[in-house]
Amino acid sequence: MSTFETIGSDADLIAQAVRELIRRTRFPVAFGGLLSGGEVPVTSIVGSRTRSLEGLRVQPQRGLGGRAMTELRPRMTHDYGSSRQITHDYDGFVLGEGLRTLLAIPVVVSGRPRGVLYAGAWDESPAGGVAAAPAMQIAEELAGELRIREEVERRLRAANAPTPPPELSPAQRESLREGFAELRSVAALVQDPAVRTRLGDLERRLLALSAPASPPNAPDVHLSPRERDVLACAALGRTNAQIAEELGLRESTVKAYLGTAMAKLDAPTRHAAVAAARREGLMP
Structure with missing residues (x-):
């Protein structure tokens, strides 16, 4: 002893x-x-x-x-x-x-x-x-x-030690992405500031669920709300016409937003832009 x-x-x-x-x-x-x-x-x-x-x-x-x-x-x-x-x-x-x-x-x-x-x-x-x-x-x-x-x-x-976020299965991740795109679509139609704030909080919680164990410090790219809206829909395979109908925009406007998002993300295609936005932690 x-x-x-x-x-x-x-x-x-x-x-x-x-x-x-x-x-x-x-x-x-x-x-x-x-x-x-x-x-x-x-x-x-x-x-x-x-x-x-x-x-x-x-x-x-x-x-x-x-x-x-x-x-x-x-x-x-x-x-x-x-x-x-x-x-x-x-x-x-x-x-x-x-x-x-x-x-x-x-x-x-x-x-x-x-x-x-x-x-x-x-x-x-x-x-x-x-x-x-x-x-x-x-x-x-x-x-x-x-x-x-x-x-x-x-x-x-x-x-x-901080607990890393749970690893999502492919089906769960796809469901999360669909929910995120739907949330962006709804938020685009809401005018009430208090409701938009609550929707923004929910969006950040969804992004946290898909964050890697060692997330980047801060995104180097800043997309406008509309650019994120159209990119979130494009991530689900929507066409420009479908995105325009869902967000209440003209198809040419959707194309313009996609173009500026691709330029900011230095991506040659919408698919590459989606991948770059995910790396930056801008979308799940």
């Missing part, structure tokens, strides 16, 4: 882990941090005699802790200053505190390093090997808490 309190920030968990290192091992000094921006800033220090460890930021593969993170296993030295098994990038911090024995334990979550814990002593501590086991247990408990937090955050992101 974990001894960690699950409330608080990740930095709070590190502080708890560092305190546990002091309590459950014979090391007088403990410190550590979590990986952030490609390095581990030490955020908690307990038992130090000086302020030399403050500001320490450990990079993977560098120093004892960096090697532990890279190899995903604990590393220890009984004579830090003369060790040839590590780089000495952080001598100013470690030797500035006067540490000689140093144990570095990686915090591994789902097979990847998430941080490192250190336990140290100012002399060549004979208890290093004995204390490694409880130190590793603390690192594993910390990793378990971090794993739970990551899973909770993943589920929260999934729960809050």
